[in-house]
Amino acid sequence: MIDSVASHILALPIWVALLVVFAMPALESSAFVGFVFPGEVALILGGVLAAEGHASLAAVLVAAIAGAIVGDSVGYLVGRRYGRRLLQGVLGRFVRHEHLDRAERYIADRGGKAVFLGRFTAALRVMIPGLAGMSRMHYPTFAVYNVAGGAAWATMSVLLGYVGGSSWQQVAQLASRIGLGALALVLAGAATGLVVRRRHSGWARRQRDRLVASRPVVRLAARFPRTTTWVGRRLDPATGGGLPLTAVVATGAGSTWLFLGITQDVVAREELTSLDPRVHAWVLDHRLAWLDRLMQAATWLGSNAVLVPLLLLAGLALWRARRTWTPLAWITIVYGAALLARAVVGEAVHRHRPPAADWLAAASGWSYPSGHTLQATAAYGVLVVLLASGRAARTRALLAGGAALVVAVVAASRVYLGMHWLTDVLGSVTLGVALLCWWWVARSWLRSGPAVDAAAPAVPDEDPAGWGPSRRRR
Structure with a gap:
């Protein structure tokens, strides 16, 4: 129709x-x-x-x-x-x-x-x-x-x-x-806000008790006690290893799936890559002198020349404030993983850049994925996670929004300057988000220890799903 x-x-x-x-x-x-x-x-x-x-x-x-x-x-x-x-x-x-x-x-x-x-x-x-x-x-x-x-x-x-x-x-x-x-984000945000606002209220307790007492859950708990206990903990909003971890895992899985899909399109030269020449041609037709200079300056926000000193200074500042080298170690691991992933994927895909005559800045290496975009996503993302720890929700939102804006500007600059195709930066963003999510999961796993769920005792009859606060393992 x-x-x-x-x-x-x-x-x-x-x-x-x-x-x-x-x-x-x-x-x-x-x-x-x-x-x-x-x-x-x-x-x-x-x-x-x-x-x-x-x-x-x-x-x-x-x-x-x-x-x-x-x-x-x-x-x-x-x-x-x-x-x-x-x-x-x-x-x-x-x-x-x-x-x-x-x-x-x-x-x-x-x-x-x-x-x-x-x-x-x-x-x-x-x-x-x-x-x-x-x-x-x-x-x-x-x-x-x-x-x-x-x-x-x-x-x-x-x-x-x-x-x-x-x-x-x-x-x-x-x-x-x-x-x-956008609809999924709105619904997820609304659901998360509802859970956060009500997790300490009687409403959350009543809903949990109603679910735990339902016949299907009771039967599942009797048949698979360890599994239902594990699922209950994964949906617990009151602990870092519960609902927050589940949300990060889901985001990581979705980002990984998107990255693999974009990569498949790039390798096969189909679907999404059909937009690349059109976007490139449209950008060339709409360049402006003042915007050229702005984008040439903005693209440095994703370069090693800027990010390496920035990450080093941030790691030293965090060491001075917290008296531990762990933040600097995490920064090194995440940023190093981004550099390694850029090299491995680039060599595997072997995608050529747009014509050099269209470039407004120097570039080297393969086109996919965009190194500047991936580096910016990993660098600013890891800084947000480390700096937002223990801060108010408004501060965390401002940090995350600022980092997302910088990454978007860097990605746009790479396309505008003619050195990358649209799918190059899209693949880099999804790969960067996936790396950050799996790092977050590994960091949480190392903090809590891998044996917490494996050593869980049998579930008492009065709390068949293992979701009661008095039964939660610390």
Whole structure:
């Protein structure tokens, strides 16, 4: 269905196509069209029209951004005026009003972030404006996040289509994966926040006791006592070896899987690598003198000349503060592993860089993976983990956000300067995140000792799953 609609949009006169680019995101949340036809597809197709020279890129961007902002504003007003009335009809039979009240209070208190992040996934993009209106969120607050999110999402979608060109179906799949990833992050963040806020409350204890007492868990515990004890500990949010470790393992596994998938595409020269020439050509066509100088300076943030002294100074500072050489040892191991992985993968893949005539800085070695990007990911990541230990949640979030921003700038600089393909930096980021996660797991394992679970005693009958606080091993 979407392919058929897309072919019709691409065949329309320019002014009609621009009207569609405006109307689809505008109707997505205001008339719930997004449940049937995601607005991002229309924006990607608008980018394709601009890439083929049928429309101005500026005109497509203006139409897309305006439609995104107007649509969510209308959805907000509909929710504010008619939301409760709609729920008093047939729809209200399927919604518990206490749950709705709780959702409205949550969006009223923290809705700005939800409005912005919800823009990047179709499921939330359709619903959040109406919920924001129903919760009586202050409209100026909603408008600020709506404009910021609408401009970022519309620009990203149009540029994906502009760069992808005739390969827009692959670009649409990539955008859908980004949306699913954003939704997963939002849901994971919400679940983690809920667990953290309530782990010391009676709610968490009641939910745990209810799960432990359920018939399936009791049967599993009787049949596999050691296994259920181990699973219970892996889901315990109160200990570093419980839910936090499980989340890191899941992230490490996902990053490893993504890295292997990107590497397979690079070796076989298929799927994601089809975007590389288009991205490279688009960058060459949009270079600016001031941005050239900025990127040439920013790329040094991922070089050995900057990172090695920085890591050495940080390790010495941590030694002076904590009177142990362990942080410096971990820094050496993680950064050394990144350098080794870069050399091994580069020699195994043997991928050539873009043409040297397009470079704006010196480069050597194989193209995949990007050494600067991998080094920046490993270096700033290990520093965040070591420096964030024992600090407040806000400080940890600021450190992590700053490190992610620096890595993103370094990755963008390598593509902008013409020395790497897009998949080179994507593979480096996923490889770097995987290395950090598995290092975190090894570090936790060495701290707690490998024999904790192996030596666990038989599980008492009164706590068949081994999740009770009084039975937890220290």
